[in-house]
Amino acid sequence: MKKSTDKKYLLNNPSYNSEKENAKLLRVTISNSFTKFDFGYSTMWYYISGGWVRIAKDTFIKIKGKDENLNLIKADNIPVAPTQHHFKSNKDWLYFSLYFPAIPFEDCTIDLVEMETSSKDVFNYYNIDIKVKNAVETINFIE
Numbered sequence: 001m002k003k004s005t006d007k008k009y010l011l012n013n014p015s016y017n018s019e020k021e022n023a024k025l026l027r028v029t030i031s032n033s034f035t036k037f038d039f040g041y042s043t044m045w046y047y048i049s050g051g052w053v054r055i056a057k058d059t060f061i062k063i064k065g066k067d068e069n070l071n072l073i074k075a076d077n078i079p080v081a082p083t084q085h086h087f088k089s090n091k092d093w094l095y096f097s098l099y100f101p102a103i104p105f106e107d108c109t110i111d112l113v114e115m116e117t118s119s120k121d122v123f124n125y126y127n128i129d130i131k132v133k134n135a136v137e138t139i140n141f142i143e
Helices: none
Strands: 010-011 023-031 035-042 060-063 067-073 073-077 095-100 106-113 125-130 137-138
Touching: 023 125
Parallel strands: none
Antiparallel strands: 010 023, 010 137, 023 035, 035 095, 060 067, 060 106, 073 095, 106 125
């Protein structure tokens, strides 16, 4: 086994603002080749069967102070609209990850936007605080 040359930095529990009550941003991974956001999602109590979840294909991130939107590359464990994941009960949960192009590893503030119109029903996360001093470098081994 040898060490991977792709450096990865992990930020646990970054601060952010969101109207989404049942989906928590757990971690952000920044690497030379991608930026990954990991979420934990729990169904809402008022749904008999737990409802459904999906992510819009036009979801993007934007670094505050820059003009460019970085579009969603890949979604792990959550379907991309119009496909939906249907829960079996209102006690179900789901972990999922969203991948975007790599960002520079430097202090910044990011918005993750599923839809321009914000509500508690969309995955919009504002002012995600990326602080280099809070990141931990991870080591990956390849065979």
